[in-house]
Amino acid sequence: MKIALIGAGNLATQLGYALVESHHSVVQLYSRTQQSAAEAAERLGCPFTTDIQAVTAEADLYILAVKDSVLPHVAKELVSGPRRHALFVHTAGSMPMELLHEAGAHRYGVFYPMQTFSKSRKTDFRTIPCFIEAGTPADSDLLEQLARDLGTVSYPLSSEHRRQLHLSAVFACNFVNHCYVMAERIVREAGLPFEILLPLIDETASKVHCLPPVSAQTGPAVRYDENVMAGQLKLLESFDETMADTYRILSKGIHQTALNTQKNDDTITT
Amino acid sequence: MKIALIGAGNLATQLGYALVESHHSVVQLYSRTQQSAAEAAERLGCPFTTDIQAVTAEADLYILAVKDSVLPHVAKELVSGPRRHALFVHTAGSMPMELLHEAGAHRYGVFYPMQTFSKSRKTDFRTIPCFIEAGTPADSDLLEQLARDLGTVSYPLSSEHRRQLHLSAVFACNFVNHCYVMAERIVREAGLPFEILLPLIDETASKVHCLPPVSAQTGPAVRYDENVMAGQLKLLESFDETMADTYRILSKGIHQTALNTQKNDDTITT
Numbered sequence: 001m002k003i004a005l006i007g008a009g010n011l012a013t014q015l016g017y018a019l020v021e022s023h024h025s026v027v028q029l030y031s032r033t034q035q036s037a038a039e040a041a042e043r044l045g046c047p048f049t050t051d052i053q054a055v056t057a058e059a060d061l062y063i064l065a066v067k068d069s070v071l072p073h074v075a076k077e078l079v080s081g082p083r084r085h086a087l088f089v090h091t092a093g094s095m096p097m098e099l100l101h102e103a104g105a106h107r108y109g110v111f112y113p114m115q116t117f118s119k120s121r122k123t124d125f126r127t128i129p130c131f132i133e134a135g136t137p138a139d140s141d142l143l144e145q146l147a148r149d150l151g152t153v154s155y156p157l158s159s160e161h162r163r164q165l166h167l168s169a170v171f172a173c174n175f176v177n178h179c180y181v182m183a184e185r186i187v188r189e190a191g192l193p194f195e196i197l198l199p200l201i202d203e204t205a206s207k208v209h210c211l212p213p214v215s216a217q218t219g220p221a222v223r224y225d226e227n228v229m230a231g232q233l234k235l236l237e238s239f240d241e242t243m244a245d246t247y248r249i250l251s252k253g254i255h256q257t258a259l260n261t262q263k264n265d266d267t268i269t270t
Numbered sequence: 271m272k273i274a275l276i277g278a279g280n281l282a283t284q285l286g287y288a289l290v291e292s293h294h295s296v297v298q299l300y301s302r303t304q305q306s307a308a309e310a311a312e313r314l315g316c317p318f319t320t321d322i323q324a325v326t327a328e329a330d331l332y333i334l335a336v337k338d339s340v341l342p343h344v345a346k347e348l349v350s351g352p353r354r355h356a357l358f359v360h361t362a363g364s365m366p367m368e369l370l371h372e373a374g375a376h377r378y379g380v381f382y383p384m385q386t387f388s389k390s391r392k393t394d395f396r397t398i399p400c401f402i403e404a405g406t407p408a409d410s411d412l413l414e415q416l417a418r419d420l421g422t423v424s425y426p427l428s429s430e431h432r433r434q435l436h437l438s439a440v441f442a443c444n445f446v447n448h449c450y451v452m453a454e455r456i457v458r459e460a461g462l463p464f465e466i467l468l469p470l471i472d473e474t475a476s477k478v479h480c481l482p483p484v485s486a487q488t489g490p491a492v493r494y495d496e497n498v499m500a501g502q503l504k505l506l507e508s509f510d511e512t513m514a515d516t517y518r519i520l521s522k523g524i525h526q527t528a529l530n531t532q533k534n535d536d537t538i539t540t
Contacts, residue, residue, distance in 0.1 A: 010488065037289060064531045068490070068498050094490070094498045114466075116473055116488050121480065128469045157460075164460035167502045172453035172467045173474045174489035175520045176446045180481040181527055183442035190427070190434035196384075197433065197442045197477060199398045203386055204443045205475035213451040217445035218280065218386050220364070228338050232345070232437045242523050249519055250445045253512050256453055 001146070004056055005029045006074060007065035008040035010117035011091055015065060016044040018125045022149040029055045031091030042196025053133035058080035061146075061239035063111065064090040064100075071095055075103035087139055096159040097133045111143050112162055113152065116173045131162055182243055189239070214261050271418070274326055275299045276344060277335035278310035278348065280387035282532040285335060286314040288395045298326045329354035331416075334360040334370075341365055345373035357409055363436025366429040367403045379404030381413050382432055383422065386443045396421035401432055452513055459509070468497055484531050491524035 001024050005016050008031035019026055029048040031037035041048035049055060053111075055062075055078060062083065066074050071090055079088060079100070088105040093112050100108035110133040117123055128146045132154050134140035140156065147154035157165065180201065184194040207216040220228040229251060236244040271294050275286050277384040278301035284452065289296055291450035299352040301317040311318035319325060324331075325348060332353065336344050341360055348360060349370070358375040360367075363382050371380035387393055394423045402424050404410035417424035427435065450471065454464040490498040498520060506514040 055352050067493060068495050069493075084489075094501060102529055114470055116470060116477065116486075118477065118481065118486065118488075121477065126408075128473075129466055155462075155466075157462075161462070163501070164505065165462060166458055167505055168456035168460070168467060169470055170489055170491075170502065170517075171449045171456065173456070173470050174487065174491060174524065175449045175516075177478070177483055177487050178520055178524045178527070179441045179445045179449065180478050181487065182523070183438040184483055187439065188436055188437070189304070190431040192425075192427075192431070192435060194478075194482070196399055196435075197438065198469050200384055200448035201446070201475050201478065202441055203398075204446050205471050206452050207386065207388065207391065208447070208464075208471065211388065212464070213447055213454055216364060216386075216388065217444065217447050218388075221440075221444060222335060223339075225338050227373040231364060231433070232440065235434065235437055242466040242519065242526060245443075246519050246523055247440075249516050250448055252467065253452070253516055254444065256512060257448070262364050 001025070001061055002027045002059045003061045003063060004059035004113035005040075005044075005046075005063055005065065006055070006078065007031060007063075008033075008036035009065065009230075010065075010119050011113070013040050013043065013064065014117045014123040014125075015091070016046075017038065017122065018150045020044055022151070024146075024149065027059050030055050052077045054207070055083070059083075059086055061142075062086055062088045064088065068095055070094050072103065075100055075105070079104040087142065089134075089143065089184050094163050096163075097135070098159065101135065107135060107139055109139050109143055110159070110162065111146065112157075112166075114165065115171055118178075128152055130154040131165065133157060133159060133162065152183070179198065182246065185240070185243075203236050214257060217254060217258065219254070220259045221251040224255055248270040271295070271330045272297045272328060272333045273333060274329035274337065275314075275333055277301060277317075277323070277333075278303075278306035279335065279337070280389050281383070282333075282335035283299055283310050283313065283389050284308065284387045284393040285333065285361070285383065287392065287419050288318075290314055290316075292421070294416075294419065297329050300325050322347045325353070329353075329356055331357045331359065331412075334358065338362050338365055342369050342373065345370055345375070349374040357412065359404075359413065363439065364433050366433075367405070368429065371405065373405065377405060377409055379409050379413055379431070380432065381416065382436075384425075384435065384439055386447075393536075398422055399426040401427040401435065403429060403432065404428060406524075452516065455510070455513075457481065484527060487524060489524070491521040492528045493530075 003026050006269050025047045029041045034050050037048040037050050087107040088100050089109040089111045097110045112131040115128040130152045132143045144154050273296050296314050296316045297312045304320050307318040307320050358370050359379040359381045367380045382401040385398040400422045404414045414468050422508040506517050
């Protein structure tokens with residue numbers, strides 16, 4: 001398939017690599033800014049443009065991997081005249097497929113690979129799930145085939161469910177990573193490097209491969225160890241007010257979950 | 271060394287296994303409750319008691335692995351008459367070494383293996399760091415040797431710094447796991463199993479082996495994508511008020527961190 005890649009961010013770059021490796025032809029890359037466009041295009045070995053009106057009309061598939069906030073606008077500008085009959089898909093977890101239809105596309109869909117992407121860290125698409133939606137069964141089949149070409153497993157998912165899935169990914173990834181950020185700040189206060197936490201971080205992630213997260217919970221909040229919690233809160237209050245608030249609300253959530261679990265099955269993991 | 275294990279929780283059980291495997295002799299296990307004591311002792315193949323006054327006087331080392339809230343009380347009851355001259359250590363991240371001295375011990379210390387323990391999941395001590403403190407250099411050497419016997423790397427650490435380290439572990443493990451709990455609740459609403467999130471969870475943990483957590487951050491809050499954030503918050507508000515509050519405070523923290531990082535090095539990872 002001849003593919004035009006709209007965007008030069010982390011996801012666009014990693015998807016570009018995977019497309020090239022699976023012998024699809026990335027015929028052009030578009031990004032608003034010269035530097036990002038040039039860098040990403042060089043990595044992928046394809047031509048680029050920073051003028052949306054100059055985007056090729058020759059592609060079979062246009063993949064819009066841009067920020068959610070600009071996606072409707074970019075879609076409207078892109079779907080016009082000679083390109084109108086190609087297939088347009090976006091990669092956004094939280095955005096409805098419908099916006100592409102509203103932008104004037106005749107054929108449209110969503111291709112949402114659920115992962116956290118970095119420019120500098122190569123993504124192995126074979127290990128991540130892709131969620132697919134399309135306006136017609138034929139385009140859905142086409143996107144499923146694309147997923148197979150990349151070596152990923154794909155699942156059909158509605159816009160509404162994808163929005164929920166994306167929200168759960170915010171908790172499982174962005175919020176988890178922010179917990180790492182806060183942990184790093186504290187551990188450095190103790191004169192220790194962040195790396196000292198890596199075995200704990202790895203085991204915490206590994207555990208939920210075998211145990212449901214609720215059963216894997218440990219620590220002072222699940223035991224509701226008020227002395228420890230008061231002491232830790234005092235330490236945090238002298239340090240950073242937002243982190244103290246975060247401690248309060250997460251401890252409350254852990255404790256509520258533990259109480260509900262206890263109610264439901266009359267056992268509690270400590 | 272002849273070791274008496276005081277406690278039958280997750281940490282006591284896993285430490286017991288590791289001691290037995292490294293050919294130390296666990297001469298007795300104490301737990302307040304008959305069932306926990308009997309179960310843990312059977313697993314370790316050692317005698318047990320539920321009467322603290324009946325704890326052996328023959329051990330060289332008493333390891334107190336009990337809940338923080340009962341630790342001072344258990345220490346006071348344990349350190350008496352015939353046992354007074356042995357070495358007493360506790361395993362608590364947040365409790366000062368001094369409490370063992372105050373309980374009357376002549377020789378005392380702390381042996382804090384930083385990990386999340388489950389009864390059902392065997393802990394590999396070789397992969398986790400242990401933090402050591404002792405009243406004398408001789409006892410510190412002894413605890414270092416014990417750590418080496420278990421195959422772990424040990425670090426000397428003061429009570430004050432250990433308290434900070436333990437707090438950072440609460441963020442890196444307990445709070446992270448609670449994010450998994452919340453993610454599971456949401457993903458089930460979308461009709462998907464928790465397992466669909468595992469590749470994302472694994473990559474989020476792997477990433478911080480190569481990138482500082484601040485640079486690894488992605489998602490709507492770091493981009494301050496207000497549309498997405500407002501939509502996600504609305505979804506959560508109809509679902510669970512504590513989770514909505516959690517979303518608000520973690521997003522605020524991510525955004526503040528991104529702004530500070532930008533200020534500091536004039537680059538921002540999106």
